[in-house]
Amino acid sequence: MTDQTPVAVATRYFDALRSGDVPGAMALFSPDIVWHQPGSNRFSGVRRGPAEVGAMIGDMMGVSQGTFQLAVTGSPMPNGDQVAVPVRFTGTREGASMDMGGIDLLTVRDGSIVEVALFSEDGPTEDAFWGQG
Template sequence: MSDLTPASVAATYFDALGRGDVPTAMAQLSPQVVWHQPGANRFSGDHTGIDGVGALIGGMMEVSVGSFRLDVAGAAMVNGALVAVPVRFSGTRAGSSMDMAGVDLLTVRDGKIVEVHLFSEDAAAEDAFWGQA
């Protein structure tokens, strides 16, 4: 059992993402993490393991030509192992842009993020931005 709290793990994860420190952010994930990407676009569905999540994030950065950004938009809310964080995410690509609110819901156990559920304020606009494979 880790001394890390779900809130501290989430804070480390989001702080690292905000600094562009992907290795530190990825280090907060369990090797068996399950990432649930919403919508009906090329990235939608479940992504498992650090390699699967890394491929997802790498693909998003590639499609957005490195412009994809995620910022914390409010205080984290904790309920046991669950941490809900209001976020704002944006990106641009080939004459298209996206900028919307969302919620990232992390499940943290034994000091690692074991599951991630993402929620978008406008699923249709997000699907249009990411497009199909």
């Protein structure tokens, strides 16, 4: 049986993203996933369900001209059903670039990611990169 602990699920999620397996990463989402995107930009706010989250990620790839990347920079830090993961995310587009650290906080229940809250070290730079649309 596959390990369903929060750290194991979070690790599979980030491994899938790293290898470009977006469908595999999204398969770990609960049908009721709630995603909290920080800031004051076109992507900020709450998304509900895999379709809304997937559409947002697709739009981010479009705005970043396919350059948006996320890398895990440290060990997962569990606390009950939550796992905080230090990350670095980058992207470039005409006239703007972004390269900063953050924390992705995943809540995992019954082997599925039910909630994601993202934290960025430089909100104003991230907002400027994504723009208002």
